[in-house]
Amino acid sequence: MHAWPASEVPALPGQGRDLRIHSTATGGPVTLSPGPVARIYVCGITPYDATHMGHAATYNAFDLVQRVWLDTKRQVHYVQNVTDVDDPLLERALRDDLDWTALAERETALFREDMTALRMLPPQHYVGAVEAIPGIVPIVERLREAGAAYELDGDVYFSVESDPHFGQVSHLDAAAMRLLSAERGGDPDRPGKKNPLDPILWMAARPGEPSWDGGTLGHGRPGWHIECVAIALEHLGMTFDVQGGGSDLAFPHHEMGASHAQVLTGEFPMARAYVHAGMVALDGEKMSKSKGNLVFVSQLRRDGVDPAAIRLALLDHHYRSDWEWTDQVLQDAVARLGRWRAAVSRPDGPAADALVEEIRAALAADLDSPAALAAVDRWVDRQHRHGGTDTGAPGLVSRAVDALLGVAL
Template identity: 50%
Template sequence: MRAWPDLYIPQLHSRFQVPELALFNTAAQKVETLPKKSHYRMYVCGITPYDATHLGHAATYLTFDLINRFLRATGARVDFVQNITDIDDPLLERAHRDGVDWKDLAQSQVDLFMGDMTDLHIIPPKDYIGVVEAMPLVVDAVQKLRDAGTTYEVGSDIYYRVHSDSEFGERSHYSQEKMLEIFAERGGDPKKPGKEDPLDALVWLSQRGGEPGWPSPFGAGRPGWHIECCAIALHYLSPDANDEYAIDIQGGGSDLVFPHHEMSAAQSRSINSQKFARSYVHAGMIGLDGEKMSKSLGNLVFVSKLISSGVNPAAIRWALMGHPYAADLMWTGSLLAQASVDIDRLQLNLARMEVAPTDDVITEVIAALSQNLDTPRALAAIKRWMESTESGATGGVAGELSRALDTLLGIAL
């Protein structure tokens, strides 16, 4: 599937030194510095297209856009791949509820999502891959798991033995009890009769009456959630066989730590023996009125509706960047209102003929981002620069700061 249009990203002046990037690695449970490389591979889990794009999506994809921008600013090549879960139970259920074809629902939501990503100034992935179009890859991945002896059948469905991976559990660090609880909440079936282990993951669901299915050597059906991302990432990111890790960064929201990222990593190791990701990076959840913002609760704030009401997309980015990316955020209208004021103020200051010195603020933004994407610190530096400019300080180059904010923060004014 073709992604949204590419963006022009200005280059920083060579006098600005961009250091290595440190990020909180969920698997290591600490902030780690990514090794300096000329080529990074990043996989970010995409949407299930039936309610797009809400602020939870925006916060997640903004986080990995900032990582992408920073790594590019070091001069590195970043191969960024993202999937679309365009066949899944929630999608089929929504289509049935609304009386529409599931394929039409998925396409309409993908189109809306891509428009929102364009408006939010998110760099598109190198490959934007729907599960349906990748079905031959997924079938092949399931077959490799079968050939490796890591699967078994329950009726005509195929399950993956999670303990085939000796490191199972080491990315999430959850107890068995917590794993079972979350697995049941997030699409798992721990109580299904016939399973060898309650946590064993479905990799192929045999076709049920009235549901879509695809041919395979092991019968018509459709894949489980985790093997989809595993297959797409391993194919489109072309891991270096000499590296200990297949990819550098596995990303998504914190609700994907378990079971999704744990299971995907385990299945990947069973296919190609490499550890899946060097770093597991997760964005916090967005809440509204004291509750997590989610499809099931029906309390979503949609990006497209905000923009159609006149909100500057840069203000949405700014509001989300005012909070640490990995922490949960309770969204309020006042956050967006203040962000809109800040963006208008920034635009006015960048339009001045004389502005405060700009080298120091650019250097501070770079330093802040290098330390686990400390966007609140970066925005605070920009606000201090605005105060200095408004106080009459001179000696800066507004155009250079404007380009740097576009390059590093995706704020294009």
């Protein structure tokens, strides 16, 4: 599966700072000092209802991670999946009387278009669950042979008790885990399971549903968590730098995936930092597919909204915060974009070297994009009020905003 085209990232004078970022697993900040190649895995969409503002906020956060690393002169090895076969996708296709593969392809194409418009840097490996099945099957077989998985009516489940580190990503108690498991795709009440939290690794073929040859597992399709594990291990290996996604993925998805990988390899941890973006609300409720209260990037673009303004609206909120999308949020971003573009269009301005360092410092401190925007606002205000004599300043500001914040002025 192909990703989307990459926008050029301008080179800036000097060098950026190492990223200090909040990890859910530690409950606090960790300083990431990767080697020459930084490694990141971000969980992708299940391709229906793409791309809503919650998606955009999440991928914006991890685009900033990449930009901080690139500014330190590192290479970035970024991997993202597409869950192009799963119960919610099949249910939506059935509801809308669509072929599930056509629905997945349509929504994935739309997601690519939105990511391109928003200048999100693409992954080096963009992998669908279906194309990953040949690599998933032997992993499930190995877990079963190791005694970490068991069969139940033809399905194969992972035993969470096989991982001594289970629970060290989300740090939730058993009651909270069970509740979230039921809400987020698990089946804690299924009779016969060794532990109510055990997640499915391989689902035996169901009538009327797609299935693939699973070798000794029989015909079926993979569970949700093992999909990301197989893709991450193939392309990144263990102990990569960042596992990312929305905060609703901390449990069960990232918790289960970590346990799968740790039992499979005997290594700990799967990732150095588990980083989670906050949720976006609309009209007082979390924006979600199930509620249908979605604001789509593609619709805003069709309405004539500049994608740079959408990106500024996202950047105006700290990535870990929960926040609400409103018309005012967008209007403020459109106005800010106009002020910034007017400021850099002048032939000279106040010196901007210090501004570049302010943006770098803000982003290195747990991706504090609101502080970075405030720093640019101060330079813009000086430009509009007093101007300056540095002929290189407007160009430097434009390049810095593009390189570090992904906003083209």
